[in-house]
Amino acid sequence: MSDVTRALTGAVTVAGRAPSIHNTQPWRFVVDGDRLDLHTEPSRQLRELDPEGHMMLVSCGAALHHAVVALAAEGWHAEVERTGAPEGAVASVRVTGPGEPDPHAVRRVAAVPRRHTDRRPVAPVPVPPDALAAVTDAVTGTGLRIHVLQPKQVVELAVAVDRALRAEGSDDRQRAELAGWVGGAREAGTGVPDAAIPRSAPETTVPGRDFGVDGTLTVPTGHDERAVHAVIYGTGDRPVDWLRAGEALSAAWLDAVDNGLTLLPESSPAEIASTRLLLRQLVSHVGYPYLVVRLGVAHDETTTTGTPRLPAPEIVELR
Ligand SMILES: Cc1cc2nc3c(=O)[nH]c(=O)nc-3n(C[C@H](O)[C@H](O)[C@H](O)COP(=O)(O)O)c2cc1C
CATH class of the missing domain: 3.40.109.10 (NADH Oxidase)
Structure with a gap:
């Protein structure tokens, strides 16, 4: 080789x-x-x-x-x-x-x-401006844009997320699909294990995703009032633009971790046409929103243990 x-x-x-x-x-x-x-x-x-x-x-x-x-x-x-x-x-x-x-x-x-994806509330400490700037620079460095929401807009975001979660939660086919991907220990190497899902609903302004199962992740008390929410958006709505959104997400997430922050994607409002329109309003209709992210200071530096991955032979072919 x-x-x-x-x-x-x-x-x-x-x-x-x-x-x-x-x-x-x-x-x-x-x-x-x-x-x-x-x-x-x-x-x-x-x-x-x-x-x-x-x-x-x-x-x-x-x-x-x-x-x-x-x-x-x-x-x-x-x-x-x-x-x-x-x-x-x-x-x-x-x-x-x-x-x-x-x-x-x-x-x-x-x-x-x-x-790793930390679904607990963030610590009651403000996000340092330098760390936030590192994350926004990471997104713009990939050619995309990011809009950090004002507190009033976070309330509007919470409404959009709540609406999206209700729509998804009331769809039987979506619920059945979700059930196949979450819960248990996930021995097959995919999906979200119980250990990564909060035991009880965290106190957050923007509701977290409802995985429909009881998780085992202990949630500290306290509200995530110091969380910062932002919308990653760009100028196109073609498949390649969504691919680039993933590159921006990765850049933002790795630089967030490098700067002591935790990042949680909140994708539900981008998954449904009507709530995606609400996200467009949040970015003043100047682009196409791809994803919302929550940023904050983590409660502690827990490393991920629970979320599995597929073994290499299942994802790579050597020619
Ligand atoms: C496109 C995308 C959307 C996601 N949306 C959500 C979400 O809405 N809520 C959530 O709790 N996690 C969300 N996640 C996090 C994934 O569930 C997580 O990355 C996956 O379970 C692997 O776990 P890890 O990030 O700890 O490695 C999202 C991740 C990606 C890449």
């Missing part, structure tokens, strides 16, 4: 740690010489919740960003081609040559094993 192929397989291992909607890991990688192709995996698309595949593409974008960061951290230069088209590869990464390790990428890779 050449050094480049070894670097690409290593990058896939890092990419496999990326966040994904309900931990579906809807991706498949093909390593071929100096090239890495990323495909969506239709068998792990949430057909009821996500018929258009938007959240699947956001998830794949996050995996793509993880892979490119892993290469840059090892000093490999790479070119990325994005199509977003699920018929072929949604993106291809080609290694163009060796170079020096990128220090920012090194910090991001160090954040990968520490990053």
Whole structure:
């Protein structure tokens, strides 16, 4: 195996740690010489919740960003081609040559094993402005935009999330689909285990996702009043734009962790046309919203233990 192929397989291992909607890991990688192709995996698309595949593409974008960061951290230069088209590869990464390790990428890779989805309220401490700036810079650095909500807008967001959660929770087919992806220990390597789901509803202004099962995650008392909410948005609504949204999410999340913050995606209002319109109002109709994120200072630096991943042979093919 050449050094480049070894670097690409290593990058896939890092990419496999990326966040994904309900931990579906809807991706498949093909390593071929100096090239890495990323495909969506239709068998792990949430057909009821996500018929258009938007959240699947956001998830794949996050995996793509993880892979490119892993290469840059090892000093490999790479070119990325994005199509977003699920018929072929949604993106291809080609290694163009060796170079020096990128220090920012090194910090991001160090954040990968520490990053996890923390659904507890954030600590009662303000988000340091420098840390928030690092996160917004991470998003704009990928070419997308981010709007940090004013307190009044957070109330409007809470209404949109509540409406989205009610719509999804009253849909029998969506509930049945969700049940297949959450709860238990998740031995098969996908889905959200009990350990990552709050035991009781956390005190939050914006309601958390209702997974429909009783989790085992202990929730500290206190309200997440110090949380900061932001909308990631951009200028397009094509598949490739949703892929880029995932890259922005990954950049924001890794830099949030690197700066002592916790990030929680709140995607439900972006999943439904009517509540997505409410999100558009929040960004003054100047773009297409892809995702809401909650930022805050974590209660403690717990590392993720509970959320499983598929074994490498199930997500990567070596040609
Ligand atoms: C596109 C996308 C949307 C997500 N939406 C939510 C959400 O609305 N609520 C939530 O609690 N977690 C959400 N998550 C977090 C995933 O559930 C989480 O990444 C996955 O279970 C893997 O766990 P980990 O992040 O701890 O590795 C989302 C993640 C992605 C990538």
